[in-house]
Amino acid sequence: MAAIELERKVIGRELCTGCGTCIGVCPTGALSWEKGAVRVDHERCIQCGKCYRACPGESFPMDLYAKELFSEPYAAGDILGNYRRILNVWAADGNVKDGSASGGAVTQLCIDLLETGAVDGVVAVRAKAGNPCGFESFIAGNRQEILEAAQSKYVILPVNEILVKIREADKKIAFVGLPCQVQGLRKAMTQDSVLRDRIQVVISLFCGFNMEEAATRYLIKKSGIAGENIKRLSYRQKRADETGFFLAGKDGKSFFLPKHGYTFLNLIYAPKRCWKCFDYSGEFADLSVGDAWEEPGGCSRVIVRTKIGGQVLESSLQRGTLIGKESSAEQIQKTQKMVTVYKKKTIDIRAARMSTFPDYGVKLPQSRGKERRFGCMLYLILCFFHTAFGRMAARLLPLKSMARISARLKRKEIH
Ligand SMILES: Cc1cc2nc3c(=O)[nH]c(=O)nc-3n(C[C@H](O)[C@H](O)[C@H](O)COP(=O)(O)OP(=O)(O)OC[C@H]3O[C@@H](n4cnc5c(N)ncnc54)[C@H](O)[C@@H]3O)c2cc1C
Ligand code: SF4
Numbered sequence: 216m217a218a219i220e221l222e223r224k225v226i227g228r229e230l231c232t233g234c235g236t237c238i239g240v241c242p243t244g245a246l247s248w249e250k251g252a253v254r255v256d257h258e259r260c261i262q263c264g265k266c267y268r269a270c271p272g273e274s275f276p277m278d279l280y281a282k283e284l285f286s287e288p289y290a291a292g293d294i295l296g297n298y299r300r301i302l303n304v305w306a307a308d309g310n311v312k313d314g315s316a317s318g319g320a321v322t323q324l325c326i327d328l329l330e331t332g333a334v335d336g337v338v339a340v341r342a343k344a345g346n347p348c349g350f351e352s353f354i355a356g357n358r359q360e361i362l363e364a365a366q367s368k369y370v371i372l373p374v375n376e377i378l379v380k381i382r383e384a385d386k387k388i389a390f391v392g393l394p395c396q397v398q399g400l401r402k403a404m405t406q407d408s409v410l411r412d413r414i415q416v417v418i419s420l421f422c423g424f425n426m427e428e429a430a431t432r433y434l435i436k437k438s439g440i441a442g443e444n445i446k447r448l449s450y451r452q453k454r455a456d457e458t459g460f461f462l463a464g465k466d467g468k469s470f471f472l473p474k475h476g477y478t479f480l481n482l483i484y485a486p487k488r489c490w491k492c493f494d495y496s497g498e499f500a501d502l503s504v505g506d507a508w509e510e511p512g513g514c515s516r517v518i519v520r521t522k523i524g525g526q527v528l529e530s531s532l533q534r535g536t537l538i539g540k541e542s543s544a545e546q547i548q549k550t551q552k553m554v555t556v557y558k559k560k561t562i563d564i565r566a567a568r569m570s571t572f573p574d575y576g577v578k579l580p581q582s583r584g585k586e587r588r589f590g591c592m593l594y595l596i597l598c599f600f601h602t603a604f605g606r607m608a609a610r611l612l613p614l615k616s617m618a619r620i621s622a623r624l625k626r627k628e629i630h
């Protein structure tokens with residue numbers, strides 16, 4: 216019954232985030248990730264119910280988890296959830312910083328956790344062997360593996376399928392993932408004492424939107440480099456003061472598009488479940504990390520939420536591997552205004568209009584005035600690009616002009 220419930224109540228109702236938790240907790244390997252969706256092999260299912268119970272797609276009781284993790288009710292009025300402190304942080308080692316998405320805080324924290332013996336392995340995401348355009352989660356066990364897995368991958372990935380391996384290996388683990396993956400992990404940890412013992416610290420990335428694989432295919436097509444000729448693909452390659460999508464061809468050709476230039480693709484290729492997501496900053500992690508866009512050259516914004524998160528960050532600051540200065544919620548709101556208003560302040564618009572919606576166990580904020588108008592407009596754009604006609608129109612969009620508009624909007628927001 217349970218796997219059928221997962222199919223009917225979550226996967227079949229556009230509530231699956233693709234986090235991979237169900238695959239990671241299934242004791243018989245009855246679940247797998249195929250063509251961007253969870254597939255159930257009913258022959259192998261023993262009806263244990265673990266998958267459905269750990270799934271964050273249909274419900275994630277925020278207040279319950281806030282009380283458990285922070286010993287206080289969910290901070291419903293705050294766009295960042297419950298937290299203690301916010302800092303701008305960057306890696307002191309130039310190689311770590313240059314190879315990362317923002318300031319390299321996540322990579323450096325993971326290296327420090329490993330090298331001080333606090334953990335034996337780190338959950339990270341790397342390119343698949345022989346396929347530079349495909350990615351998978353794995354347990355990184357040394358500095359080199361962590362460095363190779365740096366940078367954001369803007370594509371839906373069932374990262375939590377790694378829970379199977381975490382259970383098998385008798386190792387202390389640091390987990391890095393997106394807000395929905397963290398929610399799935401928290402649910403799985405509640406139900407499984409082995410996972411609770413193994414996982415020492417949970418780090419979330421901020422997540423405004425994620426994108427279907429089609430977005431990557433679109434960028435590859437526009438680059439003019441044939442898929443089979445790609446040697447390396449990265450979504451956040453650093454170039455001078457910029458960071459962006461980069462392709463290196465086997466024949467020496469390359470392609471670069473600044474990050475803010477392809478942000479518009481979120482509107483076209485975000486899966487519907489991402490429209491229903493009410494967690495921008497990884498509200499149920501020990502530490503959450505995003506971009507501090509106001510700092511040129513790359514800087515990570517770190518939100519400390521728990522005591523353990525504070526200790527992990529403080530240890531790296533004291534060792535001098537990370538350098539930091541105080542930041543604030545206002546700074547996040549100012550430099551990430553559109554995405555935070557969309558995600559945290561106008562969620563009521565989508566909750567009222569979409570045929571299915573997750574149960575977050577909290578009262579959603581009600582949008583008003585200018586913000587409400589912005590939320591409605593964005594919802595209409597999302598709906599348009601989700602139609603067959605919209606998808607066709609998207610393929611014809613002139614990349615250079617769209618990139619210019621997209622980058623100009625972001626510049627206006629930051630400055
Ligand atoms: C889909 C997505 C959306 C994001 N949206 C925002 C946003 O709206 N605003 C914002 O400020 N920041 C956002 N971020 C976070 C931002 O891109 C950086 O990851 C963050 O600033 C940390 O930078 P860093 O230099 O400290 O991390 P790095 O040192 O580069 O380390 C990044 C770590 O994250 C892991 N990782 C990368 N991609 C994934 C993935 N898809 N799933 C799980 N783990 C992964 C890597 O393996 C690595 O360990 C997003 C990231 C992703 C993947
Ligand atoms: S656990 Fe995650 S991947 Fe599995 S059905 Fe639920 S939301 Fe989808």
Ligand code: SF4
Nearest residue numbers: 241260261263264266
């Ligand atoms: S065996 Fe259990 S966890 Fe696996 S699919 Fe069946 S009900 Fe879900």
Ligand code: SF4
Nearest residue numbers: 394395422425489492
């Ligand atoms: S927007 Fe939400 S549901 Fe979508 S990938 Fe990000 S955290 Fe997951």
